[in-house]
């Protein structure tokens with residue numbers, strides 16, 4: 001998963017990676033977070049959705065991407081995006097077509113991963129990516145007209161095809177935007193229910209159910225997520241379709257501007273070290 005032509009294994013995952021919660025197109029915060037992760041020696045950084053820097057395809061967006069790319073290139077690092085719900089999917093698809101591996105190259109340093117992507121570390125730890133989530137505030141957003149404008153895109157939704165792409169072979173670490181249906185997350189979200197419409201709650205829940213199906217397919221040891229704009233680190237027991245129990249550690253990172261939104265993670269040992277973005 002490198003653009004260096006001398007490297008043929010594009011699914012190589014580093015033994016230490018950076019993970020970043022929802023940047024939301026916040027250039028200064030994102031640059032700061034990248035700089036801190038790079039200073040920690042990380043060469044491969046994964047955004048856990050709601051990157052936001054591709055929205056309507058304006059020239060300013062490309063300018064921001066190029067400036068972030070420059071920061072990465074100074075440390076010979078690469079950024080990989082697992083998509084979220086707040087992404088301009090129409091512009092993404094129009095301006096950045098998939099290559100033969102399903103990657104969308106935003107710059108020579110920033111790559112958008114296809115849903116169901118799989119990689120592995122030298123030690124054999126399997127890392128996969130399953131982006132997408134349903135917007136709970138969909139009712140306040142508008143779809144694009146003729147592929148232009150808008151603030152809600154149907155492509156945010158995880159589809160049956162995405163779940164087929166993910167497959168059923170076990171995964172050690174799943175990079176995602178949505179998160180497993182843990183009791184700990186439900187307890188944190190419950191007090192905020194009144195903010196949303198019944199339709200929004202139901203739509204968001206449908207999306208999380210699709211994501212949960214993916215979790216039950218691949219039974220990840222760890223899922224790294226964004227989306228909920230909070231921090232959570234909990235391990236709970238789930239069951240696959242055959243009724244077999246498995247434990248999954250669900251780590252959710254907070255978003256731009258909040259503490260506990262960036263971390264250094266070792267896939268082989270599942271060690272997480274939060275890096276304060278200051």
Ligand SMILES: [Mn+2]
Pocket residue numbers: 022024050084086227228229255
């Ligand atoms: Mn978000």
